[in-house]
Amino acid sequence: MQKYDIIVIGGGPAGLMAAGRAAELGAETILIEKNNRIGRKLSITGKGRCNITNSLELADFLKHFNNQGRFLRNSFSSFFSNDLIEFFNNLGLETVVERGGRVFPKSEKAVDVVDVLKKWCYRSGVEIKSNCEVKQLIINEEKLEGVKVFNKTDNRTNQFFAKTVIVATGGVSYPRTGSTGDGYRFAKSVGHKIIPVRPSLVxxxxxxxxxxxxxxxxxxxxxxxxxxxxxxxxxxxxxxxxxxxxxxxxxxxxxxxxxxxxxxxxxxxxxxxxxxxxxxxxxxxxxxxxxxxxxxxxxxxxxxxxxxxxxxxxxxxxxxxxxxxxxxxxxxxxxxxxxxxxxxxxxxxxxxxRPISEAIITAGGVDLKEIDKKTLSSKLNYNLFFAGEVLDIDADTGGYNLQAAFSTGRLAGEEAVKNCKL
Ligand SMILES: Cc1cc2nc3c(=O)[nH]c(=O)nc-3n(C[C@H](O)[C@H](O)[C@H](O)COP(=O)(O)OP(=O)(O)OC[C@H]3O[C@@H](n4cnc5c(N)ncnc54)[C@H](O)[C@@H]3O)c2cc1C
Structure with missing residues (x-):
């Protein structure tokens, strides 16, 4: 039986940040990604250049979200754009600020962002399991126990156990990158309401x-x-x-x-x-x-x-x-x-x-009213956390969406560690 402290579902920006941070804080963490490589969507962001974040002050930054500002304040106050820039700079990824405060890697390569995140995760001790698709949450008598997976490498079904699970599966736009809305299904299985999904930035x-x-x-x-x-x-x-x-x-x-x-x-x-x-x-x-x-x-x-x-x-x-x-x-x-x-x-x-598959962002998702904004845990099951675009969060272009994914991922990772020590 493979048992961990924390299981993170999804190797996008939210999941990578959550897993890396949880492992850095000492939790035994596995990151499960259904593609054969992590960060597929991240590697095509910003037309391949990755607009990581935006240098606007918090008050103006929040104006670029659609009424989700109040929810995001906690995530941003613990890890905002300056922290993200410093985080990447410390990992050796230099950044530049362009017109409109848009922040990009100096190399202008989104794949470099994926690369440093991946190396950081490995260094922090995350076990990355790619080509492995989470099929469902394992819940016994209302207690979350882990996840059921289909391992595409050996075509076998398997189970991973952990007290705490972070869902970071993204939305439904650009489904060929792996974001196919699986997280909504997981959320519904514990009783969450999903705000109807629709295309945004389309x-x-x-x-x-x-x-x-x-x-x-x-x-x-x-x-x-x-x-x-x-x-x-x-x-x-x-x-x-x-x-x-x-x-x-x-x-x-x-x-x-x-x-x-x-x-x-x-x-x-x-x-x-x-x-x-x-x-x-x-x-x-x-x-x-x-x-x-x-x-x-x-x-x-x-x-x-x-x-x-x-x-x-x-x-x-x-x-x-x-x-x-x-x-x-x-x-x-x-x-x-x-x-x-x-x-x-x-x-x-x-x-x-155009159809949602061509949208940059999915509007709608897991209802924020059912998520504790201070911890990002589900109010319906305290061992289940959500981060990134799977939540009902969407913003303008300009680096706001990635910052939201990174900030919620970070907070979920930190709070999940506290949760598994309880
Ligand atoms: C073309 C394009 C350009 C963009 N450019 C920018 C930009 O420059 N700046 C910006 O701020 N935002 C940009 N965005 C938006 C940004 O990419 C997303 O908001 C962000 O990637 C969301 O991160 P996430 O980690 O929540 O989800 P995702 O990046 O979607 O990652 C989710 C991951 O979960 C995995 N997954 C899903 N289901 C399962 C499962 N059942 N089991 C295992 N793994 C699973 C997926 O394969 C995927 O890797 C862009 C989006 C697109 C489509």
Missing amino acids: PLEVEQGFCDKLNELNLKNVSVSVWVNNKKETEAFGELTFTDFGISGPTILSLSKTVVDALNKKNSVKINIDLKPALDNNKLDTRLIRELNNNGKNQFKDILKTLLPLKLIPVCSELTGIPTDKLCNQINSKDRKKLRIWLKDFSLDIKSA
């Missing part, structure tokens, strides 16, 4: 058919707003990227949760793009008059080249109804108004969000 599909012509067009410094049933809900400023099915990029990802929630309630959703946010209507009109006057004998498309990326010109012409070959001196004030309105209000009807 690209959006657009009704209009012209998006495929704009595929890969990246717009910088645009203002993007979400309109639900013709009422403005929220906005973001920055980059937007067209895809063959619709839109993505930082602004869209960060606005997507509002869109998903509105679509789920069967509301109509539009995304409006202000292509000239630095110019108000008057200034833009003055600029258009100047361009048209200076280019009287040139065609409409010639002045559009000074205003728009090339790929957008046919779309602008189609939506404003102004032919690209119309001479500028034939463009009247009605045309000019149409152009000005379109430049400030390029409107796209949203059909749907």
